[in-house]
Amino acid sequence: MRNIVKNFANLIFLLLIIPVFLLYRIIKFFTKSEKTFHGFSQLVSLFPGTLGEYVRKSFYYLALKKCSLDCCISFGVIITDSESEINSGVYIGTYCTLGKVSIGQDTLLGSNVDIINGANQHYIERIDIPIREQGGEFPKVYIGEDCWIGNGSLIMENIEKKCVIGAKSVVTKPIEAYSIAMGHPARIVKKRLDV
Template sequence: MKQLIKHIVFLVLALVIIPVTISYKLLSLLLNNDALIASYSQALSLLPGKWGSYLRSAFYRFAFKKCSPDAVISFGTLFSQQDTSIDEGVYIGPQCNIGKCAIGKNTLLGSGVHIMSGKGQHNFSDPSKPIKDQGGIFAKVEIGENCWLGNGALVMANIGKGSIVAAGSVVVDDVPDGVIVGGNPARVLKDLIAR
């Protein structure tokens, strides 16, 4: 019965947000999708409380590659890339900043976590040109299922399933499955799997 009620609530909220979704879909025919998702994300991030979280999830179901209706997307969380996937049971804490990524099932992000679109977003190899004019490469960062990313973590590389990133850590290299990493740059502090 509880699941049925949840499905009905998700359906109702999808209907409530439909005018916003339709405007997004129409504008996406004319404008850059990443710029558009950033604008809509900024507006939707200001909706307070649980209802705000539910409405954000309802909208992102139609705007992202994938967004589970039960995902919790907290107040002040911003997205900058449409190529984003959020799986079932994901919790994204307040004031996170999320780039191009895929977040696996049952993964938790603390407050203020930043997931960049890889570590090559900015090129600065030509000192004669302004950095803003040198471009870069956006890569999709994969966060495995059942992970915990602590408050204020900065993530530029993939995180293996079942891994924990300590608060305030800076992840610049891929993290294997089942480990705890911490520091700047993040390094393995403990192995959680008997290998």
């Protein structure tokens, strides 16, 4: 019965969000700017409670490269790239900021987790040109299935499946599958297979 109610709510909110999505597409068509996506991401981040969760996942279902309707995207979450992917069973805590990312099935992100696209987002080699004009690299960050990323973590590299990342950790290097990592920078302290 609960699944029937959830599916019905998903359908209702998908229908309700279509005008917002169409407005987003029209503005994006005329502006040819990714900033349009940023603005709508900020807008949908502001709806509180359970209704807000339905608003966000319905909008992202239509606007992202991939977004399951079986996920939870909490209040204050901002996604900055429409190429992002959110799989089923994903939970994203409050006030997370996500760059270009692919989040595997059943992964949990605590509150205030930031995922940015690597250490080379901004080139800094030239001092005669402002940093903002030097370009950069924005590779997609991959987070495997069934991971748990603790509150306040900063993720800059890929995390393979079934990892646990301690709260306030800063991931600057790829993390192998089944690892428990923590710290600044994050280091593997144990393997989940050894527990």
